[in-house]
Amino acid sequence: MRFLLLFIGLLVASTPLLAQGRALPPKLIVQITVDQLRADLIERFSTGFSEGGFRLLMTQGTWFRNAEHRHANTETVVGHTTLSTGADPAVHGLIGNNYLDTHLPPPAPTKSDTEDKGIVLDVSDALHFATQDPHSPLVFPDGSHSSPKDGRSPRDLLVTTIGDEIRLSRGEAAKIFGVSMKDRAAIGATGHAGTAYWYNTDASTFLSSLFYLADYPQWVHDWTMQELPARYAGSGWELLYPEANYAFADYDDQPWEKDYPGWGIVFADHLYPDTSNAYYQAFLETSPAADELTLSFAKAMIAGEQLGEDEVTDYLAISLNSVDYIGHTFGPSSLEAEDNLKRLDAQLADFFAHLDEAVGLGNILLVLSADHGATEVPDYMNARIGTNLQLFDYDQVEQAPAVQKFKALYGISDPISHYTSPWIYIDHALLQSAGADPAKAKALIATTLRSLPGLAWVFEKERIALGNLPDTHLGGAVTANFLPSRSGDLYPILSPGWFMKDPDPLAGASQHGSPYAYDRHVPVFFMGPNIPPQTVHRKIQTVDVAPTIAAYARTRLPSGTTGRMLPEVLD
Numbered sequence: 043m044r045f046l047l048l049f050i051g052l053l054v055a056s057t058p059l060l061a062q063g064r065a066l067p068p069k070l071i072v073q074i075t076v077d078q079l080r081a082d083l084i085e086r087f088s089t090g091f092s093e094g095g096f097r098l099l100m101t102q103g104t105w106f107r108n109a110e111h112r113h114a115n116t117e118t119v120v121g122h123t124t125l126s127t128g129a130d131p132a133v134h135g136l137i138g139n140n141y142l143d144t145h146l147p148p149p150a151p152t153k154s155d156t157e158d159k160g161i162v163l164d165v166s167d168a169l170h171f172a173t174q175d176p177h178s179p180l181v182f183p184d185g186s187h188s189s190p191k192d193g194r195s196p197r198d199l200l201v202t203t204i205g206d207e208i209r210l211s212r213g214e215a216a217k218i219f220g221v222s223m224k225d226r227a228a229i230g231a232t233g234h235a236g237t238a239y240w241y242n243t244d245a246s247t248f249l250s251s252l253f254y255l256a257d258y259p260q261w262v263h264d265w266t267m268q269e270l271p272a273r274y275a276g277s278g279w280e281l282l283y284p285e286a287n288y289a290f291a292d293y294d295d296q297p298w299e300k301d302y303p304g305w306g307i308v309f310a311d312h313l314y315p316d317t318s319n320a321y322y323q324a325f326l327e328t329s330p331a332a333d334e335l336t337l338s339f340a341k342a343m344i345a346g347e348q349l350g351e352d353e354v355t356d357y358l359a360i361s362l363n364s365v366d367y368i369g370h371t372f373g374p375s376s377l378e379a380e381d382n383l384k385r386l387d388a389q390l391a392d393f394f395a396h397l398d399e400a401v402g403l404g405n406i407l408l409v410l411s412a413d414h415g416a417t418e419v420p421d422y423m424n425a426r427i428g429t430n431l432q433l434f435d436y437d438q439v440e441q442a443p444a445v446q447k448f449k450a451l452y453g454i455s456d457p458i459s460h461y462t463s464p465w466i467y468i469d470h471a472l473l474q475s476a477g478a479d480p481a482k483a484k485a486l487i488a489t490t491l492r493s494l495p496g497l498a499w500v501f502e503k504e505r506i507a508l509g510n511l512p513d514t515h516l517g518g519a520v521t522a523n524f525l526p527s528r529s530g531d532l533y534p535i536l537s538p539g540w541f542m543k544d545p546d547p548l549a550g551a552s553q554h555g556s557p558y559a560y561d562r563h564v565p566v567f568f569m570g571p572n573i574p575p576q577t578v579h580r581k582i583q584t585v586d587v588a589p590t591i592a593a594y595a596r597t598r599l600p601s602g603t604t605g606r607m608l609p610e611v612l613d
């Protein structure tokens with residue numbers, strides 16, 4: 043008897059070993075999404091990487107090197123939400139950073155949070171941001187609320203996320219959180235359950251909205267009162283390592299980099315001004331500071347909410363945005379992008395060490411991917427390999443003689459109500475009131491587009507709805523991005539390497555959002571108990587990530603999932 047008791051005692055003591063054998067779901071799932079991390083960039087900039095950052099995932103995790111987003115509109119909210127739901131945007135509903143929604147009353151426009159929304163040539167009251175919700179104002183630290191127009195929620199998200207499913211499966215004891223600099227990234231990754239936090243430049247801290255909470259726990263106030271964002275004032279962004287570690291050491295000063303006054307295009311000029319400077323917060327975003335702040339907030343959240351402390355699986359979505367802001371400003375092939383990735387690697391190493399200390403990596407499923415890749419600056423490509431890539435100037439369509447003639451004939455200023463990448467919306471009401479046939483106007487715009495250099499394909503809404511597209515990856519990608527109530531009348535697709543010229547003088551040097559390899563190809567890593575260290579070259583898709591997490595966590599599949607469970611992670 044005494045022997046038997048001793049034996050049972052040994053079994054209890056060896057529970058961590060049982061956990062290694064996948065008897066238990068993880069205590070914590072951390073799903074990191076790096077905004078604009080094209081798959082090749084990790085190795086391209088890896089000189090000087092530590093052992094504990096990306097290399098930990100590359101050597102200890104399962105690394106899918108051939109993962110792609112299969113939807114056409116490779117934008118922030120679209121990719122984050124596909125990774126959290128396993129659904130195509132046609133099903134999860136967040137088909138772009140902006141769209142019109144025929145099911146919604148037109149909300150008022152908002153001036154806040156205008157970066158990286160894609161190109162918006164015609165903003166009117168009807169245009170809708172993917173996470174905009176006038177019923178869910180922001181909650182400020184002092185308890186006051188924002189105006190309804192700045193409200194944010196997952197109202198437009200039509201399916202459940204992995205966080206939602208963990209809450210449904212485990213109840214309130216399962217803590218669900220998300221954090222990002224960007225509202226649409228935090229909300230798309232987190233979903234309906236739990237709390238999504240995103241950065242607010244007016245409050246200089248991470249906030250949420252009334253959809254998620256009415257007031258803040260003490261740890262949020264404590265983090266805010268440290269005033270970490272203000273501490274960068276007077277310091278500079280310098281290279282992390284000696285110049286010999288950098289592929290782009292000789293290319294700090296490239297003519298196509300976006301020269302924001304006060305921030306410059308060379309490291310000597312990257313000096314954070316005083317906090318009273320109107321662009322102070324913008325410079326925090328266009329530098330490694332954005333990720334440092336996000337990960338600092340995530341650490342405070344882990345401690346404050348006691349994530350991973352009990353046996354009930356918790357979920358934390360972290361979206362890191364410096365790679366994206368810097369890629370837009372200086373291009374993905376720049377010394378700034380290279381140094382930022384080395385700094386992100388060091389920050390991840392620090393964060394993984396923190397997770398190990400706080401929760402134990404043996405209790406955590408760690409997933410890392412990207413919401414989309416990155417398009418090179420056309421002039422960079424032209425200079426390096428002699429291509430003739432250009433920016434597509436949408437003004438050419440409006441100035442085309444046939445379009446001008448049509449406008450004069452019916453006495454209308456513009457047959458298009460909105461162009462917000464990637465969709466063109468025809469102004470049906472205006473055309474009908476002027477006695478014009480909207481179908482003819484649409485055909486005219488499509489014909490005009492097709493006649494212009496740099497334009498590869500134009501797909502009409504009716505064709506997409508009927509499945510009348512080429513049986514190619516391009517046709518499939520457009521279909522995966524199509525939701526009749528939100529999609530526009532025309533989907534123009536530029537030739538590879540081209541992107542739309544943005545009339546905004548503050549627009550960056552580079553974009554993303556195409557259905558081509560450089561925007562679709564992203565890394566996918568899984569690391570956790572019983573997941574073998576291996577490199578996988580089989581093609582997988584980002585819709586496969588959420589069902590694999592669901593299987594690992596023993597939950598129901600998110601409601602819109604069409605992806606496959608990845609056997610390399612689960613078998």
Ligand SMILES: [Zn+2]
Nearest residue numbers: 078158366370
């Ligand atoms: Zn972006």
